Structures are given as C-alpha cells and as structure tokens.
Amino acid sequence: QVQLVESGGGLVQPGGSLRLSCAASGFTSDYYAIGWFRQAPGKEREGVSCISSSDGSTYYADSVKGRFTISRDNAKNTVYLQMNSLKPEDTAVYYCAAGDPHSWDAALEYNYWGQGTQVTVSS
DSSP: OOEEEEEOOEEEOTTOOEEEEEEEESSOTTTSEEEEEEEOTTSOOEEEEEEOSSSOOEEEOTTTTTTEEEEEEGGGTEEEEEEOSOOGGGOEEEEEEEEOOSSTTOGGGEEEEOOOEEEEEOO
16 A cells, blocks of 8 residues: 655744655655645645656756755655755645656646645744
C-alpha cells in the first residue's frame, strides 16, 4: 500500500525557514518522481518543486527558485523540502505527491498524494 506522509509545517515569521518531510511507504522513494505542491485558500494547487526518479534532477517554480531546495534520502525513504527566506505568500497547505509525470508541475499526472501540512508565514 502506497502512502505518503508530510510533516514539518508550522508557523514561522517572514524570513524564517522550515523543512518539510515526505515519508514514503509501499515503494522506494526513488521509484517515482516526488513533487511538492501547495494550495492557498481560494487558489489553485500549484507545483513548487520536484525531484525525478531517474537521475535526481530537480525542478522549481520561479517563485521559489533560490529559496527552496528539494532533496532525497534513500536510506530513510524520505524527500525533503528546505524552505528558506519564507514570505507571507508562501502560506499554504503543502502536499507531496508521487508519480511518473510528463510535466513535473502537472498535478493530475501524479498518482499518490499525502494529506498535506500547513505552512503559515506571518509576523
């Protein structure tokens, strides 16, 4: 049974950092591409970052480039999203997803989703 569990969300001040974790079970974390998505109230779900299954290539939305870093720990079957220099506009529920997408930010092309973790950036 494939399962993804996110953790690490919380309340942080602008300019602060958080590290989100996506623990995978039922498959090895390098079998599928793992993507991070976020959804703010009243907005569509958007792709934040992705790490590919084949060669570990990484992808980022323009809005987070230079601030967020995605990585994978195969020994722990976990993918991380290090988020630095957080801004209020980063506030959203963050989801990780697993699949074999043709386009890394196409949510519909991911097969499995976690339950999400809330990130709130506010002073």
